[in-house]
Amino acid sequence: MIDTIVLTLPEDQFQVRDYDKCTPSARGLFEPPFYKLGRGGVIRCIQNSTTEDKYYGRYRPRLTLTRRMMSGRPSTSLRIECSILKLLYGNNFTEITPEDQLQIRTGDSSLFGNQLAETMGLFFAHSPENSVPSAIHYFKNIILPKHITSSMVISELGKLYLTKRLDLNKTDYRNESHAVRFHANSYEVVFYDKIKDLEQARISERRAIENDNWVQLGMLKGGGLPKGLEVLRMEVRLNTRRKIRSLCEKLGLSPPQTLHDALCRDIAQTILLHFWGLIGRELNIVSLSQHKPEELFRLLTSSGIKPAKALQVLGGLSLIQSVGIRGLRSLTGKTSNRTWHRLKKNLESCPILDSPKVQMMRHIRESLN
Numbered sequence: 001m002i003d004t005i006v007l008t009l010p011e012d013q014f015q016v017r018d019y020d021k022c023t024p025s026a027r028g029l030f031e032p033p034f035y036k037l038g039r040g041g042v043i044r045c046i047q048n049s050t051t052e053d054k055y056y057g058r059y060r061p062r063l064t065l066t067r068r069m070m071s072g073r074p075s076t077s078l079r080i081e082c083s084i085l086k087l088l089y090g091n092n093f094t095e096i097t098p099e100d101q102l103q104i105r106t107g108d109s110s111l112f113g114n115q116l117a118e119t120m121g122l123f124f125a126h127s128p129e130n131s132v133p134s135a136i137h138y139f140k141n142i143i144l145p146k147h148i149t150s151s152m153v154i155s156e157l158g159k160l161y162l163t164k165r166l167d168l169n170k171t172d173y174r175n176e177s178h179a180v181r182f183h184a185n186s187y188e189v190v191f192y193d194k195i196k197d198l199e200q201a202r203i204s205e206r207r208a209i210e211n212d213n214w215v216q217l218g219m220l221k222g223g224g225l226p227k228g229l230e231v232l233r234m235e236v237r238l239n240t241r242r243k244i245r246s247l248c249e250k251l252g253l254s255p256p257q258t259l260h261d262a263l264c265r266d267i268a269q270t271i272l273l274h275f276w277g278l279i280g281r282e283l284n285i286v287s288l289s290q291h292k293p294e295e296l297f298r299l300l301t302s303s304g305i306k307p308a309k310a311l312q313v314l315g316g317l318s319l320i321q322s323v324g325i326r327g328l329r330s331l332t333g334k335t336s337n338r339t340w341h342r343l344k345k346n347l348e349s350c351p352i353l354d355s356p357k358v359q360m361m362r363h364i365r366e367s368l369n
Contacts, residue, residue, distance in 0.1 A: 001268035003092050003235070004083050005259060006135035007128050011076045014128075018121025022047045022065060029067050029076050042068045047120060049212065059086045059215045063120060080116070080128060081135075083212065091216035093141060093194075093231070101263050129259040136244060136256070137237045138268045141194060142367045144230040148360050150193035151177035153232050156360075157191055159324025160282045166275070171326065179209050186243040187236065189275050194231035232364070236271055247271065273368050280361050282325055285347045287358050289321035300350065313346050320347075 019027040022045040028035035035043050047063040061082035067074055085092040088100055116122045144150060157180045158173040166189065172181040178200065179192030192209045198220055201213030219225050238244045248255040251270055256262040288296065293314050300310040319328045332340050 001095060001138055001140055001265055001272065002136060002263055003085050003139045004081065004135070004137035004237075005133055005262060006082075006239075007080045007131045007259070008134040009078045009080070009124075009128060009131055011078075013125050013131070014078050015123040015125075016065070016121060017123055021121045022063070026065050029065055034074075035067070037067065037069065037074075042066060054214050057090065057215060057218070059083070059090065059212065060120065061087070061116065062211075063116075063122075078122075079134075086212060086215050091219060092139075092210075093216075093219070095141075096263065101260065131259070132241060132257055133244065133259060133262050134241050135237070135239045136262050137235055138271050139233060139235045140268075140272055140368055142232045142234065142364055144232055145363065146228070146230075148363065149230050150196065150232045153360060153364070154178070154180050154191055154193065156283060156286055157279070159286050159320070159326065160279065161325040161329045162279065162282065166278060181209075186240045187238050187247075189279075190233075190235040190237065192233055194233040195225065195229060197233075234272060234276070234364075234368075236275055238271075247274075269368065273365070276365060276368055280365070281348055283361050284358070285317070285325065285350070286320060287361075288347075288350055289317040293318070296350075309346060312343065313350065316343055316347055 016022075016026050016030065019025045019030070024035075024045055026045040029043070029045060037043050043066075045065040047060075049058065049060040052058075053060055061080050064079040064081075065076060066079065067076045069075070083092055085094060085096060088094075088096065116128070117124070144153070154177040158171075158177070162171070162182055166182060166184065172179075172183060177193070178196050179190065181191075182189040190209065197208050197210060198213060198217065201208035202217055202220065205211075205213060238247065245255040248267070251274055253267050253270060254261075256264070256267065261267075296314060296317065297310055300313060301307055305313070316328060319331065323331070329340060332343070
């Protein structure tokens, strides 16, 4: 349940043996005449999969050599970004096996060591797998039953207002219910239609949510995927070491110190369930808005809620059915935050009624479990 991993190595832990594999050539980072640092005091040399690699379906990690001023002197670091699943299997539908976890931790014969030394012109003082991850993308591919589609789930997720709860500063909702992304400075929570994303990538990689979909486009041809398959992909992208550490400590987990630590299924499951739990609370509110008002009024008053407050809740649910929680928050923008949070608290205290949306939520949680 881990896909992408990012490792950032200081200059004393690696050596570039073929400068010209990078664009521009990395020679100017290590030999005179040295490159002048560009805008912002930084210059980067990049090495990605080549046109030949793509033609033959060979996936390579993304490498970025960065030179900047550190403590008054120039310093060079290496950033390795890699989808472990695409490197192992040529796709990220398959989940990693215990046998492959063992292969990754076997020192000099490691997966990264072989790939980066033999084909990308690098030498390492120590196996890069022993470095502390600087970013980790945890995921789950959720196979949906026939009566639920990815677009249905994403459409409901697009109605949520999670800015305060998840400390987010942006929500990106793609047209046609392709994807919804909740973005913060140090992490993202993303849901998207995995099959639709492949179809978008076939038109143009820029239309897809994930990178390097070209390596698995063949799965759309020749019956590689079952007809009518619906796959909802959930990703939690932790993009800084600080966020990885703080979230793990908050959830009572030991922060991963190596790539092998990051592969722990318990960590992935706990993190995914944590975010789904927060999202599920608002989804219950959205699902309540689909019930008949008279049915909800009887339910609320019978559970001890006073009629006046029940009518307030019904008014909120009616607006949510029309414009979603984000729309409701926008409509109440001129009122005080205290009023909004009081209404939100009342909505969240509503009992759960069984419905197709609740069944959808239950299926996703069961998949994560």
